[in-house]
Amino acid sequence: MKIERSNKWINHTALSLMTAALLAGCGSNQVQSPNPSAPADQTAASAGNEQGGELTYALATSPDTLDAGASGFAVSHRVFRNIFDSLVFQAKEGTFQPWLASSWTKSEDGKEYTFKLRTDVTFQDGTPFNAAAVKANFDHIFAAGRGQSRSLLGTFSSAEVVDEHTIKIILSEPFEPLLAGLGSGFLGISSPKAFEQYGDQYGKHPVGTGPFKFVSWTENDQIVLEKNPDYKWGPPGADNKGPSQLDKITFKIIPEEATRIGSVQSGQVLVAETVPPQLITALNNDPNIAVDQSITNGTAFSLYINTKNEPWNEIKARQAVQLAVDVDTIVQTLYLGTYERAWSALTPGILGYDSSLENKVKPDIAKANQLLDELGWKQGGDGIREKDGQKLILRYLDGSPNREKRNDIAAIVQQQLKQIGVQVNLNITKDTNTPITNGEYDIFGNSQVKADPDILRNLLRSDKVFTKGGTNWSNVADPEIDELLDQGASESDPQKRKEIYAQIQQYMIDRAIILPIYVFPYTVAHSKKVEGLKFDLLGYPLLYDVTIRK
């Protein structure tokens, strides 16, 4: 009897000791800096001075393809921006500067753009860069292009080779966002020879004119790029103009958050992307690590209310939702002050952002209740409002996996709307396209990355519904808005454009079509040895200027 009891005691002590040891092992690490003697430096720098070295960059997801014209994913852009250059360069303040095109002119009617191309550029496979090569890229996009490239080209109708180093782009309608599109990596210029050589496998063998050449892609593991030694046409935004200081860039695909951040803490990679908000403070306290955040421009993550479905086709019903959702609480609770709260559909860094919308809508439960009362929705027995035997239900559609804690936003909105007697039915699914196609949703969250406010056209124009190739989640169909959007796309005076887009943004808030939630910052944690890491207007990393300090 006695022996058994003591055994039990030992059992318990052993258990708790072992658990404690394990927890101590991981707990202390959160606060302390990583062991400096970790095998960090083997990957970091092989050369003695600032020249050379391998930059290891941990990505959270894998690119789908490295064919710039065929991808729609930000992660692909982060990789292939290093392989491809663009015709023009868009600076952070939004202005355009020459890159592969040395100059350009726009016709009076805004329908023709003529680009003079640099004459000293060659592709990484030795193919000369010229007007025919640029034309081949447009042909490729319209033959096989998926992704973003086509929508960035807008009203593009054809490209014409004027002479060896002059190309003309002809549009069917004036399209002011064209230059922004041409500056994007999604319209980076590929070698026409490589298109032919690799056919439908080109996305696994990209060849451009950029500072880094593609070496290999091991699926689910890593993508390796090496320095292009002949590079001497660096973009205006870069300090460097010649070949990169780095010998090599290795993108490692590490989906698990703890592993990815752990590998930068231990020095096994030099940069890791997408740092979760709860770790930012801890990493900031680490003497060896710096955290950089860059706003991704385009549309803020917003909830789009489907204005086609009853009862949400009524403006008062939507306003009730708008007044009952406490966005500050959501953003503060989930992102701990590391994400900025959004006020408009557009992000603050984009041309035409309307700052007058800031602090315009404040939560007001009493007002929200009053609006629903006015519509005849009466409080039911279970706290959910009813009218004509129907419950007041909001079908909330959200994607899976839980990107940027968006599913948690859904859960909080569900709680908040309960206060005003709205029952939120969550549908969290990998395949959001099917319910959207069938119109089976009342609210849906989305954000997009783009450098021009014309992004709103795809979200609001009456012909841009999802089944016709658009992203008009709210099913807005208003001739006045259509008119404004068309004016915005063709207006060449920036001041007038700003006014047009301000009107559109106000419309979206005043009519309670969207609930803007947060502006997504692209966050990377990197070793302090990494210097010169920059971000472009859209928040994509620029690795060309990076050096690794020994």
Added chain:
Amino acid sequence: MTGTIATRLLTSLLVVIGSSMLVFVIMFVLPGDPVLQMLDGNATTPEAIEQMRQQLGLDQPFYVQFMQYFLQLLQGDFGASRIDSTPVLPKILAHVPATLALTAVSAAVSVLVGTILGVLSAIHRNGIIDLTARFVGLFGISMPTFWTGILLLLLFSIHLGLFPIAGSDGWKTLVLPGITLGLVGAGFIVRMVRNTMLEVISEPFIVTLRSKGLTERVVMYKHALRNALIPALTMMGVMVGELLSGTVVVETVFARQGIGRILADAIMSKDMPVVQGVVFFTAIIYVLVNLLVDVSYSFVDPRIRRSQ
């Protein structure tokens, strides 16, 4: 003996075909439209969607699709991924070695740790060794692999810097994932070996052996252990299935290459040809291992050999 193996091979073939069929049916009835999934948010026109559906043969009825798939499979054609249009067979072959290495290492960890602890635990029943062994067993069975994996990473990779955190190059990257996954198997084997050892020890022939004057060491390790190994071996066969399915999580946590990860990605994006290919391969591995286990019985237990 050869006859038995031939029959086993034949039934194994049926298992492989059956599992392919089952997966085909499951993927077919799962909700979600594969064409819309492929577009992944890139909106397009209904005509383009319809055209894509026709190209992929997805407008055909179920039995036509299945027959087509099956006929191609018989010709060794696994098709191409619908997402990146790479052929499935080379894709899988590129990932199989990493998964096999992980499964082999974790199976070795399971057997070694499991058997040693199981035997020691039975011999030193209720002692401190027994308690430790039982704790390891409980830990292995009840801890989710992603959690064990992250704990090991934090301690050995981030804190102590002994092993690489991510990747699948070199033996060092196999240590932590191997232990993570191996602990699960070890947990089962510890319990199994301990229980059967305890049973065997209490059998009359052990008393006979002891009374013959054999040393305790010979009694335990030569006679008792051998008898206790049969159930453990059977366990091994089943466990390989466990381990193979466990690779999905472990490969993600440790950012390793492997068929577990391509399977998970493919299921998410309804990439049928890849899912089918991986299931086919996994079934083959599973069936082969079980065949090996069955054959090995006869080496451990002469009675089985004779009865055949």
